[in-house]
Amino acid sequence: MPANRRGFLKNAAAAAVPVAAAQAAQPSGELHHRLESAIGAMECVDTHEHFYPESVRLKQNPDLFLLASHYLFDDLVCAGMPEESRKILRDPGRPELERWRHFEPYWKSVRLTGYGQALRVAVENLYGITEINASTLPAINSAIRRANRPGLYDDVLQRRAKIRAVLLEPGWRASPLKPDRSYLRLSRQFDRYIMIRNRKEVQELEQATGVSITNLASLKQAVDRNFAESQEMGMVSIKTTLAYHRDLNFHRVDAADAERDLGVLLRGERETGVGRARFENRPFRNLEDHMLRYVVSLADAHNLPVQVHTGTFAGHWNYITNSNPAHLTQLFFDFSNVRFDLFHMSFPYMGELAAITKLFPHVYADFCWTWVLSPAAAQRAMREFIDTVPSNKILGFGGDYWFPELAYAHLLMARRHIAQVMAGLVQERLCTETEAVELARMILHDNAAKLYGV
């Protein structure tokens, strides 16, 4: 057995529910192993990450609880963890075991969710520690800290994960930041030019761009400037996460109506609500609709794909229905030359996404975040997408993490689930083993490489 295959089998066994996975693999033994080996060795183009620059990450004094702070904390809080405990977990000045005592009661409820699985897969495969508990915590933390030195990103992402290119979305920043690695390619948000909540946010945009924003034309000038600056930094796509705040139905709105909203905003007569109030108090919808379409027209003019957050959300307290990809239909009609990459398999709207991807040649289905969001649902959806939509429209992986260790674990989980889907197809005699391997390569690498030109 070649070393890489042995490594992958170990990884596969470590990925969550190991007993169930091992049992499921029994009947078709060799086929599963061959596919896991082939798919485990493939290079990947990762459509979506949020990594910090490595220099920032190296200063973070990392430990298990820092890694857990991305996504897993959402599950811990949802399981009932009080705010006080969350603060203690985030305080590296507190004794390790005190923090563990606050973590453990809730960890028991989340260790089998996709986020919990990812943490376990990372700890086992990067540091060789098979269990997370009070007695292994010191060894886990010192292993995480030992690895926290220059070269961490190249080691985890390139050497171990075999990721050849990453679309990096560093979150909202007024000015774009050039990614610190050649394989990290920039995807930029312009949502703050679309969804401006108050006069203070107008001033922030003025400071970022040097454009005085007094009317709709100057607001567009400010976006143009930021867009051009982002292109100089090598931007390969744009991204929107507006579904976190409102529905995705962006109507055709005349400039005059958008201008009227902007006038009210600039005079300080009304403001968009914050927190939960944002869902009920949105006085500038015309401006938002108009500006979203303006930004998409820029993507059109520069031939850049548009990544859209669809489906459920990180965090808590949100409206799932706002994120239904069917809201975007008018936009697909009106921007028939723009390639749209719809994120997160639109969970739980996978059926809508499959139908949309089948109807519109310029719309793609992206499984970023999904193998940790709901691993079993992602596996079922992948099987359904393969026989519903043309397979060049399926983008199989984006880690969607702040930390490369967890992106690596996420990709191991994705490879294992995709291998299981492929084994099923071969067993059902829907394709040959060679075709299954080709299909997996398209889904993990070729389709994203082609869409983004990376």
Ligand SMILES: [Zn+2]
């Ligand atoms: Zn994301």
